Amino acid sequence: MRIVDKLNQAEESGTPYFSFEYFPPKTEQGLVNLYDRIERMGRTGPAFVAVTWGAGGATAQRTLELSEACQGIFGLDTLMHITCTNMDRGQVDQALAGARSAGIRNILALRGDAPRGDEFWSACSGGFTHAVDLVRYVRETHDDYFCIGVAGYPEGHSESTDPGQDLEYLAEKVKAGADFVVSQLVYDADIFIDWLQRCRDIGITCPVVPGVLPVQSYQSFRRLVHLTKVAVPETLRQALDDVHANDQAVKDLGVEHAVATVRKLQAAGVRGVHITTLNLENTVMRVLSALDLGAEARRLTPRISATQTEPSNVVPGAWDDFPNGRWGDARSPAFGNLGSYVSTYGTAMQxxxxxxxxxxxxxxxxxxxxxxxxxxxxxxxxxxxxxxxxxxxxxxxxxxxxxxxxxxxxxxxxxxxxxxxxxxxxxxxxxxxxxxxxxxxxxxxxxxxxxxxxxxxxxxxxxxxxxxxxxxxxxxxxxxxxxxxxxxxxxxxxxxxxxxxxxxxxxxxxxxxxxxxxxxxxxxxxxxxxxxxxxxxxxxxxxxxxxxxxxxxxxxxxxxxxxxxxxxxxxx
Incomplete structure (x- = not known):
């Protein structure tokens, strides 16, 4: 189903909705274990799930494989990301053909990382310099088959010095054929609410979904803020500093703040929220349960599947309970770093x-x-x-x-x-x-x-x-x-x-x-x-x-x- 139709239905009926975002794991076993996790989380009833795309198509095959599984095996409407970074027209055509073959009708059209030299980033042949060029191309070559989402930046794009011009660029993407907008991360609900009103004031009437990432660990949060420059309320920053050595307390604060943020957005009339999971489960499920969202959110608890091969001395759930850094368990769905998230919305690592x-x-x-x-x-x-x-x-x-x-x-x-x-x-x-x-x-x-x-x-x-x-x-x-x-x-x-x-x-x-x-x-x-x-x-x-x-x-x-x-x- 086209995602925009589901979002419009929810808006018209006043029904709250949510969606999840995943990234392709770095290892085969991580991918296998992520499938088990998606199957559980999918039973909560997300409006859709999204799968990120590595810069320059670095994860193209695995992104398509994961998207195809979400769509075909788990029956979840899937939003497959595609970026312009180091992607020529042939690669874009191949990615879109793969999506159609897999029955995927929803894509998120992104530019991706900023230029750092011709060898590292280049515009696609045919004029793919910005996300709007990709949106136009998809519409020209595939008509209305694809429902197209684009990224929005409540605090302005990292390369922009003029917030007003930033909004004009977003309006141009919508005019070119984008059906809905997913925002960069929101930790301050007031910033998003003000930005959404400015979107409406300049004629952007399509659904706009705020992005939320519950704090999972102190170090990963600090790094995310450092790379994206997203605004963080001083109360949250100070509270995290006070308990930074207690991982459970950090996660508790993350859940508490995410719940408060979503409730404030809902009170302002924002129906939906797009949750970046970083392939983690426990914290996300706690947020859904506290908000009373999801058909089975309150009774679903993470478990170890028979298909997983965790070593016997690892406690079930430990992948989520403690940091999953570079030297974490490579069998964890979350093994890796934040790069998969940070780069995908065009907020380049600084x-x-x-x-x-x-x-x-x-x-x-x-x-x-x-x-x-x-x-x-x-x-x-x-x-x-x-x-x-x-x-x-x-x-x-x-x-x-x-x-x-x-x-x-x-x-x-x-x-x-x-x-x-x-x-x-x-x-x-x-x-x-x-x-x-x-x-x-x-x-x-x-x-x-x-x-x-x-x-x-x-x-x-x-x-x-x-x-x-x-x-x-x-x-x-x-x-x-x-x-x-x-x-x-x-x-x-x-x-x-x-x-x-x-x-x-x-x-x-x-x-x-x-x-x-x-x-x-x-x-x-x-x-x-x-x-x-x-x-x-x-x-x-x-x-x-x-x-x-x-x-x-x-x-x-x-x-x-x-x-x-x-x-x-x-x-x-």
């Missing part, structure tokens, strides 16, 4: 725009080392691989990080060992109060190919307490973390775990071959993105592309968390 000048113009290996050392010392605010300064816990190993980066081991991630820190510790704590936190020391770094053989030799001759994963861009892979008789590198190592009253041991931070290789792709691609900041064939561009080919990504773990000196002896 790291290249804001940090580029601070990263200099590297043409030598020493320039890279100097940059990483500056980041560890705090004189450089970000890196291409990291949007924010180092966490406070890193101060404990700062001297060692400075030393190894000076030597040419460019560290992307690290953590100190911990032996029973209090769960409410302001620096190291997480989870419910009254518990204890443990960590193994680990270091992830790029190592130049000239240094790698000697480094690998040290790792191979080290005590068995040291485990490692290493891979280059070409796909060569070595590890000493084996499991099973085949020695396939399938072992799972817990990097962080917590012991809390009344519950089993929780392991939110894991490293295994699957999640290491999933991150490797992104890590090496970032070299290319950085290179694209510079003119084609310039010394800087050529050097950075060369680094992508001449580095190994290495993750080293010291499994003796009570005495972690051995890990630093590897870096000589």
């Amino acid at each position: 790291k290249f725009d804001s940090g580029g000048s601070a990263w200099g113009e590297p043409t030598e290996v020493d320039h890279i080392s100097e940059l990483f050392v500056g980041y560890v010392k705090g004189s450089v605010a970000s890196l291409p691989w990291s949007d924010e300064p180092l966490l406070a816990e890193t101060q404990r190993i700062k001297d060692e990080l400075v030393r190894v980066n000076c030597l040419g081991f460019w560290t992307l991630a690290s953590q100190p060992a911990l032996d029973g820190a209090a769960s409410d510790d302001l620096t190291y704590g997480w989870g419910p109060r009254g518990g204890y936190i443990y960590q193994k020391a680990f270091v992830e770094c790029f190592v130049h190919t000239a240094m790698f053989p000697a480094f690998l030799s040290r790792l191979q001759s080290a005590s068995p307490r040291i485990t490692y994963y290493a891979s280059n861009r070409a796909g060569d892979f070595v590890t000493n973390a084996y499991s099973g008789p085949q020695g396939d590198g399938g072992a799972v190592t817990a990097l962080t775990w917590g012991v809390f009253p009344g519950r089993a041991v929780v392991q939110p931070t894991l490293i295994d071959k699957m999640n290491f290789l999933a991150w490797r792709t992104e890590a090496f691609h970032t070299w290319e993105e950085w290179a694209a900041m510079f003119p084609k064939d310039s010394p800087q561009e050529l050097f950075l592309r060369e680094m992508a080919d001449k580095c190994w990504l290495v993750n080293v773990v010291d499994n003796e968390y009570r005495n972690a000196d051995a890990i630093w002896n590897m870096f000589q």
Whole structure:
């Protein structure tokens, strides 16, 4: 069914409605487990579900696969995103043909990430420079078959300096054939209500649905706000700061604020809400239950399906209860980061725009080392691989990080060992109060190919307490973390775990071959993105592309968390 027809029916009858948004997981097992989650959440009766599209069609096949499953298997009207980033006309035609073949009649037409160089972003052949061009093209080539949604920005697009002009651009997209609007995230209901009235005042009469993302974890929320620049009420910001070490309290605040925001929108006559799930379930279900939305929202509780393959020591629901960061469980539907959400609405990650000048113009290996050392010392605010300064816990190993980066081991991630820190510790704590936190020391770094053989030799001759994963861009892979008789590198190592009253041991931070290789792709691609900041064939561009080919990504773990000196002896 065309989504706009469902939204108009709801508006005419005064019926509240909601929808969900998912992103294609990075791993096959994550995708399998997401299907089980969508089947449960679909029984609550969403008006539609949306599936995001990676910039430049990076997730095109998986987006289509997930959209086809939502539409055909689960019987949910599906909104498939399509962006213009690095997409030529042939790719757009292929995506639209795939959608039609799958019976998908609804698309969200987006521009996607902002330009960062011709190699990284380019307008589509045929004039696809903005989302309005994509809307016109879909209408010209497919007439009224597709119901078209577009993005709206209550606080203005990140590249716009004139809110009035922003509204005119939105009106132009509607005039070109868009049927409805989905807004960027809303944390302040008054901002959306005022913006919606301005939309109506200039003649935008189609349905406009506000986007809502309940706070899931303190760190992910901080990063989201940092990247999107979305306005956050000071009361919410302060409340989150006060309980940031208590993950459950953060989630409770997230639910409370999301519920209050939706209720305020409903009181102003806004019937619907589009919930960005980040592929998580528990918090979203709590919001629906509190709002009394959804046919089965109150009685549905997350469960572990027989099709899932969670390790036996992971508590059902732990994927949602604790942060799902880069080193979370790769089998989690939420494994990955916020990039899938941030880029899809055209709110580009600001790291290249804001940090580029601070990263200099590297043409030598020493320039890279100097940059990483500056980041560890705090004189450089970000890196291409990291949007924010180092966490406070890193101060404990700062001297060692400075030393190894000076030597040419460019560290992307690290953590100190911990032996029973209090769960409410302001620096190291997480989870419910009254518990204890443990960590193994680990270091992830790029190592130049000239240094790698000697480094690998040290790792191979080290005590068995040291485990490692290493891979280059070409796909060569070595590890000493084996499991099973085949020695396939399938072992799972817990990097962080917590012991809390009344519950089993929780392991939110894991490293295994699957999640290491999933991150490797992104890590090496970032070299290319950085290179694209510079003119084609310039010394800087050529050097950075060369680094992508001449580095190994290495993750080293010291499994003796009570005495972690051995890990630093590897870096000589």
